[in-house]
Amino acid sequence: MATFPALCELTPLIGTWRLVVWGGSFLPDPEERVDVGLVRFEWIEGGALLAMRQGGDDDAPPAARMISGRDQDDDHYTVLYSDARNVSRVYTMSFAAGTWRMWRDNASFAQRFEASFSDDGSRISGHWAKAPGGSAWEHDFHVEYSRIS
Numbered sequence: 001m002a003t004f005p006a007l008c009e010l011t012p013l014i015g016t017w018r019l020v021v022w023g024g025s026f027l028p029d030p031e032e033r034v035d036v037g038l039v040r041f042e043w044i045e046g047g048a049l050l051a052m053r054q055g056g057d058d059d060a061p062p063a064a065r066m067i068s069g070r071d072q073d074d075d076h077y078t079v080l081y082s083d084a085r086n087v088s089r090v091y092t093m094s095f096a097a098g099t100w101r102m103w104r105d106n107a108s109f110a111q112r113f114e115a116s117f118s119d120d121g122s123r124i125s126g127h128w129a130k131a132p133g134g135s136a137w138e139h140d141f142h143v144e145y146s147r148i149s
Helices: 005-013
Strands: 015-022 034-044 049-054 064-069 077-083 088-096 099-104 109-117 123-132 138-147
Touching: 005 034, 005 049, 005 064, 005 088, 088 109, 109 138
Parallel strands: none
Antiparallel strands: 015 034, 015 138, 034 049, 049 064, 064 077, 077 088, 088 099, 099 109, 109 123, 123 138
16 A cells, blocks of 8 residues: 555556557557556555556567656646657546546647546556647547456
8 A cells, every 4th residue: 555645546556457458540450459468556665656567677569657646735646657669758647436537738749548447446448539739639549457466
């Protein structure tokens, strides 16, 4: 459990999950569900921050990392993201009542993520949307996390 009260509501994420994506134009067959691999969420720095590690330690695609934290007087989290494509982004995140949201309103590439937990906490289902270059919002891809441990 997080030792920092400002992060305690993120506890349902802790553990190992299998990530599947589909419905993305970047996929060879957008209708096919693609097993991306394992994603681990764990407390770091004595529970002061939440780390997400997607993929192996070799940093090959689709390896990605996120660090999440929060100002104790703020309602939202800040997420630092990077991946094997040398992409780095900063998101704002909320997490409440079984709904997980992340967003960035950057003029060059805006994004939104929204997902919901199953009643038993074993699945997280959601989707990403994007607005490249200030264009209208459009679907990006679907995600489903299934709890392994």
